[in-house]
Structures are given as C-alpha cells and as structure tokens.
Amino acid sequence: MSVPTLDRASVGTELPELRVRFTRQTLVRYAGASTDFNPIHYSGYYAEKVGLPGVIAHGLLTMGSALRVVTDWVGDPTRVTGYFVRFTKPVVVPDDEDGTEVVFTAVVSAVDGTRVTVSIEAVADGQKVLGAARAEVELGEDA
Amino acid sequence: MAISATHAGRSYPPTAPYEVSAAKIAEFAAALGDDSPAYGGADPIAPPTFVAVISATAWESMFADPELDLALRRVVHGDQRFSYVRPLRAGDTIVATLTIDKVRVRAGSEIITSSVAVATVGGETICTAQSTFFHSREVAS
Numbered sequence: 573m574s575v576p577t578l579d580r581a582s583v584g585t586e587l588p589e590l591r592v593r594f595t596r597q598t599l600v601r602y603a604g605a606s607t608d609f610n611p612i613h614y615s616g617y618y619a620e621k622v623g624l625p626g627v628i629a630h631g632l633l634t635m636g637s638a639l640r641v642v643t644d645w646v647g648d649p650t651r652v653t654g655y656f657v658r659f660t661k662p663v664v665v666p667d668d669e670d671g672t673e674v675v676f677t678a679v680v681s682a683v684d685g686t687r688v689t690v691s692i693e694a695v696a697d698g699q700k701v702l703g704a705a706r707a708e709v710e711l712g713e714d715a
Numbered sequence: 716m717a718i719s720a721t722h723a724g725r726s727y728p729p730t731a732p733y734e735v736s737a738a739k740i741a742e743f744a745a746a747l748g749d750d751s752p753a754y755g756g757a758d759p760i761a762p763p764t765f766v767a768v769i770s771a772t773a774w775e776s777m778f779a780d781p782e783l784d785l786a787l788r789r790v791v792h793g794d795q796r797f798s799y800v801r802p803l804r805a806g807d808t809i810v811a812t813l814t815i816d817k818v819r820v821r822a823g824s825e826i827i828t829s830s831v832a833v834a835t836v837g838g839e840t841i842c843t844a845q846s847t848f849f850h851s852r853e854v855a856s
Contacts, residue, residue, distance in 0.1 A: 592748060605739075605746035606768055610787075622788055631792050636747045636764035643763070649753050650802045652763050658794040704794075 581688050581711060585680040587645045592637045594629050594663060595671030602633040616667065628662035634674065634701060635659075638692050641678045642707045645690075651709045653687070658703035663696045672696050686712030718783040718825050718850070720818050727776040729810035732836050733769050735761060737805040743768070761803040767795075770831045770844040773811035777829060785850055793826070793847035800840045808836045816845070824851045 599613050608630055611618035619627045635657045643649040665672050674696045682689035692705040740761045744754035753760050778787050803809070810833075817828040831844040 598746075598748075601746040605743040606771070608771060632764060632767045632795070633747070635795060636762060636767075639763060640747065640749055643749075643751060649751060649763060650760060652799060654796070654798045655763060656794065656796040659792055 581680050581683060583680055583683055587641050587678040587680075587690065590637075590641045590644065590676040591673055592640075592676065593671050593673050594633070594665050595669070596627065596665060596667050598671065599627065599629055599633070599665055602630055606630065606632065608632070624662065624664075626664045626666065629665055629672075631657075631659040631662075634663055634694060635705075637674065638676050638694050638702060638705060639707060641676045641692055642690050642709060645678075646709050646711070651711065652707055653710050654708035655706075657692075657705040659701075660703040661696075661699055661701045663701050674701065681706065686710060716782050716784055717852075718785060718818055718827065719820060722783065722815050723817050724815065726812065726814045727773065727780075729812045730769060730772045730776070732808045732810055733772070735765075735803050735805055735807045735809065739768075740765065740805055759805050761805075763797060763799065763802065765803055766797060766833050766842045766844055769809055769811045769833055770846075773813040773831045774829070774846070774848075777813055777815065777827075786853065789851045789853070791849045791851075793849050795847075796845040798843045798845070800842065803841055807841070809833055809841060810836060811844075824849060826850075 603609050603613055613630050616627055639655060663672055674694055676694050678690050678692040680688055681691040688709045688711050690707045694702040737759050740754055740759045743765050744762055754762060778785050812832045814830050816830055819826040827848045829846050833842040834840050
C-alpha cells in the first residue's frame with residue numbers, strides 16, 4: 573500500500589471521485605453486517621409510518637461509504653485518526669433495480685505538519701446528504 | 716421522568732465483551748463494497764466505521780434507560796465523530812462505555828450529546844465515538 577506523500581497533499585488537492593449505488597440489497601447487507609435492524613432501512617411500511625418519504629439508507633452506511641474516498645486515496649486505512657459527519661438529509665432508496673447513486677468527492681482542506689484534513693461531500697439526487705464531513709489522516713512516516 | 720440537563724455525566728456499565736472476528740470484518744467490508752486488502756488476509760483490521768457496531772450496543776443502553784423516557788422511533792442521529800487511537804483488529808475483544816455529555820431541552824424535543832469509549836477488555840483505548848441525537852417528544856393528542 574502506497575501512502576500519498578505530503579507533496580501530493582496540499583490544500584486544494586482533489587481526491588478521485590467515488591460513485592456508489594445503494595439498492596435495497598445494499599441496505600439489507602449493511603443491516604446484517606452492522607446489526608442495525610431498524611425497519612425504516614428495509615420496510616416501506618415502517619418508513620412511511622414514521623413520516624419518511626420511503627426506505628432510507630443507514631446514516632452510518634453513507635458515512636462508511638464516504639470514508640472510502642479517503643481510504644482508497646491514502647491506501648492504508650490505519651492512517652485515519654479522526655472522522656466526523658453531520659447527517660443532514662436521508663438517502664431515499666427505492667425498491668427497484670437502480671436504487672440511488674451517491675457521489676462522493678473530497679478535497680484536502682488543511683495540512684498541519686504531517687496531519688492532513690480531507691473535507692468530503694456526498695450528493696444523492698442532486699442534494700447534499702452529509703454536512704461538514706471531514707477525515708483527519710496522518711501521512712507521516714511510521715504513523 | 717424525562718431526560719433533562721441534569722442527566723449530563725450519567726454513565727452506563729460497559730457493554731458485554733465483543734470479539735472482533737475476521738469473518739465479521741469481511742462481512743462489514745463487503746457491505747460497504749470495500750475490497751481493500753487491509754480488511755482481508757491473515758491479520759485483518761476493521762474498516763474505521765466498524766466501531767459503530769459496538770457503539771450501537773452502548774447507544775441502546777441509553778435509549779432503553781427508563782428514567783430518560785426516550786422512544787427509539789423518535790430518535791434521529793444528528794452527527795457522529797470517531798477519534799481513533801488505533802484500528803480494531805481481528806481478535807480484539809472490546810467493550811463500549813457510554814457517558815451522556817450534555818442534554819439541551821427545547822420545546823418538544825431534546826438534543827443529547829454522548830461519548831462512547833471503545834476499549835479492549837485489557838483497558839487499551841481504541842476509539843471514542845461522540846454522537847448527537849435529536850429526540851422529539853410525543854405530541855399529546
């Protein structure tokens with residue numbers, strides 16, 4: 573795994589975009605893997621009962637997927653020292669073949685010594701679904 | 716009784732020990748569609764957000780506290796921070812301990828900030844998971 577060197581990570585450096593498609597199957601897999609079986613993530617009946625427009629993705633699925641932009645770039649996930657997101661809008665996932673595509677983009681927003689902050693944006697159906705998302709990554713030797 | 720600012724500082728007993736397995740790590744990474752080699756092979760680490768699995772068990776202990784009078788179906792996860800000391804590895808046996816940091820009461824709702832300390836059963840800190848939850852009160856009809 574090759575970790576980006578600091579000269580490849582200055583403020584404004586854009587990370588490769590990541591597009592992820594969430595279908596109902598994605599949600600069922602994440603429910604099982606995470607043991608979060610809240611029915612709003614697989615049942616339209618329960619989702620509508622609590623006033624949602626439909627079945628929504630787990631916030632932590634969106635959060636976990638968004639971090640892939642950073643870990644794919646940095647190569648070594650052990651370099652991530654901190655990660656924050658605000659869950660601003662639910663990702664509605666229809667019960668069809670296409671589901672919903674979420675587009676993740678990221679840019680280096682701060683560099684402090686060997687510690688790099690990456691700001692992440694997540695967009696589904698043209699709307700931002702995460703707010704103030706940022707990951708802190710240690711790029712120094714022997715992190 | 717209902718949750719109020721006086722509940723800041725309240726802690727819950729550690730969750731039952733949870734052993735992180737290579738199989739569960741593989742399942743979690745697959746659920747994220749993440750094929751990073753770090754999550755497979757002989758000595759895998761867990762994807763960083765895997766700590767949510769044990770954190771959620773600690774969140775449940777707070778949501779189920781009868782004194783707080785919370786209803787899970789009216790809880791919305793507002794934000795989440797993970798601060799890592801080191802990654803979780805297959806073979807780690809971990810516990811999670813929740814503390815309520817702050818409660819702000821608004822008309823008909825509460826904003827709850829909590830911290831979950833994730834550590835090995837040996838006492839080594841792995842991660843702190845700080846969350847904000849919004850809870851809305853049932854409207855009397």
